[in-house]
Amino acid sequence: MSLTDAEVSKLAADLHQARQAGIAIPPLTARHPGMTMADGYRVQQELVAALTAGGERVVGYKLGLTSTPMQQLLGVDSPDFAPVLSSHLNPDGAAVSAASFIAPRVEAEIALVLREDLRGPDCTALDVAAAVTGAVAALEIVDSRIADWKIKLADTIADLASSGAVVLGPALTPAAGLDLRVLGMVLTCNGNLIATGAGAAALGNPLQAVAWLVQTLHPLGEDLRAGQFIMTGALHAAVDITAGQNYRAEFDRLGAVGLRVR
Amino acid sequence: MTGTDAAASVRELAARLVDAETKRTPIAALTTTCGPFGVGTAYEVQDAVVAARVQDGAVVAGAKLGLTSAAKQRQMHVDQPLYGWLTDHMALDVGQPLDCGRLIQPRCEPEIAFLMSRDLAGPQVTAAHVLAATAALYPAIDVLDSRFAGYSFTLPDVVADNASAAGFLLGGQATEPGGVDLRLTGLVLEKNGELVGTAAGAAVLGHPAAAVAWLVRALAGRGRGLAAGQVVIAGALTEAVPVAPGDTIVAHFDRLGTVELACRD
Numbered sequence: 301m302s303l304t305d306a307e308v309s310k311l312a313a314d315l316h317q318a319r320q321a322g323i324a325i326p327p328l329t330a331r332h333p334g335m336t337m338a339d340g341y342r343v344q345q346e347l348v349a350a351l352t353a354g355g356e357r358v359v360g361y362k363l364g365l366t367s368t369p370m371q372q373l374l375g376v377d378s379p380d381f382a383p384v385l386s387s388h389l390n391p392d393g394a395a396v397s398a399a400s401f402i403a404p405r406v407e408a409e410i411a412l413v414l415r416e417d418l419r420g421p422d423c424t425a426l427d428v429a430a431a432v433t434g435a436v437a438a439l440e441i442v443d444s445r446i447a448d449w450k451i452k453l454a455d456t457i458a459d460l461a462s463s464g465a466v467v468l469g470p471a472l473t474p475a476a477g478l479d480l481r482v483l484g485m486v487l488t489c490n491g492n493l494i495a496t497g498a499g500a501a502a503l504g505n506p507l508q509a510v511a512w513l514v515q516t517l518h519p520l521g522e523d524l525r526a527g528q529f530i531m532t533g534a535l536h537a538a539v540d541i542t543a544g545q546n547y548r549a550e551f552d553r554l555g556a557v558g559l560r561v562r
Numbered sequence: 563m564t565g566t567d568a569a570a571s572v573r574e575l576a577a578r579l580v581d582a583e584t585k586r587t588p589i590a591a592l593t594t595t596c597g598p599f600g601v602g603t604a605y606e607v608q609d610a611v612v613a614a615r616v617q618d619g620a621v622v623a624g625a626k627l628g629l630t631s632a633a634k635q636r637q638m639h640v641d642q643p644l645y646g647w648l649t650d651h652m653a654l655d656v657g658q659p660l661d662c663g664r665l666i667q668p669r670c671e672p673e674i675a676f677l678m679s680r681d682l683a684g685p686q687v688t689a690a691h692v693l694a695a696t697a698a699l700y701p702a703i704d705v706l707d708s709r710f711a712g713y714s715f716t717l718p719d720v721v722a723d724n725a726s727a728a729g730f731l732l733g734g735q736a737t738e739p740g741g742v743d744l745r746l747t748g749l750v751l752e753k754n755g756e757l758v759g760t761a762a763g764a765a766v767l768g769h770p771a772a773a774v775a776w777l778v779r780a781l782a783g784r785g786r787g788l789a790a791g792q793v794v795i796a797g798a799l800t801e802a803v804p805v806a807p808g809d810t811i812v813a814h815f816d817r818l819g820t821v822e823l824a825c826r827d
Contacts, residue, residue: 368757482816484748484762493632493768498748498760535760552746552762552816
């Protein structure tokens with residue numbers, strides 16, 4: 301049973317409040333056990349509308365649940381997505397405050413930047429390859445406004461796919477000739493290895509991940525625009541972050557990106 | 563225990579392992595059935611196991627590393643890797659299937675292989691020396707087959723069991739080490755077309771050449787080294803994947819190419 305418009309508005313307002321206050325709320329799906337994926341996106345859209353009305357801009361998109369282990373953890377068989385908002389963007393080497401998040405974790409990802417719009421129900425990885433201008437080393441801080449990450453699919457979708465902050469590397473590497481599937485990544489914390497991975501961890505291929513996003517946006521009447529970027533999904537299991545640490549993701553061919561946690 | 567008894571004990575432990583492999587019958591961990599022994603003794607047992615194979619006509623073709631990831635070392639409560647020896651009888655060639663029928667409980671691991679261009683020995687060898695002594699790099703698959711039931715063992719057990727060595731396959735593309743940063747080299751592992759893991763070379767002790775350097779230093783402690791023409795498979799980039807007849811394992815490495823292994827009865 302899908303949620304009423306009033307219920308959707310209430311949940312969006314609660315999440316908005318939780319984001320501003322930095323205080324987690326119980327799972328939305330605990331209040332509304334019948335809440336569907338579509339309901340989750342309705343809440344997300346209303347939350348994004350409220351945030352953009354407050355001055356935010358949509359600068360890109362992020363994909364979540366792009367790995368089989370994460371999908372299995374939530375008992376789902378598809379990824380999810382959310383817009384990335386302008387205030388979430390940080391430059392390479394940024395110092396972020398742990399206190400500005402609730403339960404932050406870091407993920408290393410390949411970000412793709414578009415030089416052409418992408419839309420349509422039949423978008424393929426090849427279409428995406430032709431529309432991408434380049435790839436960027438990226439870190440994402442994921443965070444959950446749902447207490448203790450006790451999320452189901454509809455919860456994380458509504459909560460902007462558990463997004464927190466994005467750090468983009470300094471260099472845009474031309475995509476032509478890159479095989480993103482086998483592109484390697486090494487994540488370190490204060491110089492100590494904490495994870496490795498390769499592009500295929502993101503839905504088999506980051507280009508495929510973007511094609512999924514375009515196909516999924518289509519029935520919602522949305523599309524991707526030239527100049528936007530897409531965070532294509534974590535290449536490893538997310539890592540809890542703590543204050544005082546330096547995280548650095550180094551990618552073969554793309555270079556490195558880092559952040560400090562205050 | 564007298565020296566003679568200790569030697570007999572090493573021979574006895576080695577005989578049990580050789581027997582398990584020959585008869586394709588797993589045994590319980592030696593440290594549980596034959597009393598505890600240390601890593602030093604375990605390498606003596608390993609030498610005796612390899613010597614028995616050489617006596618049967620096998621030739622030592624190189625070495626392999628195990629427990630090269632921090633996660634594996636934590637799991638085994640150790641703080642260093644281990645090594646074993648590869649023989650020519652274990653070598654698979656490109657396109658040749660793995661005969662699971664000769665194995666107990668095979669598992670595959672994706673690794674980076676080093677073909678040595680010259681002898682390398684000494685207690686001060688580093689990754690830079692290893693790369694300078696490497697003729698070519700290959701994508702590789704390490705076939706494990708613990709002689710211990712259910713891969714249930716302690717560090718001395720697996721050392722004695724020659725690091726579970728059973729087979730190895732090098733891909734058909736050789737790459738010169740110059741210009742490749744193995745730390746960042748990406749890997750995608752597939753089983754029957756399904757993604758089972760991704761990693762980069764740093765998963766192996768921070769750098770696969772550093773793992774080979776550790777091996778050379780460890781060998782130096784026993785007055786040994788690597789010889790020109792020998793192959794070293796430097797340690798797993800991912801968890802080991804169990805295989806059965808009908809399975810196909812493919813490891814795609816950035817810059818190094820692909821290696822594929824089909825499994826049959």
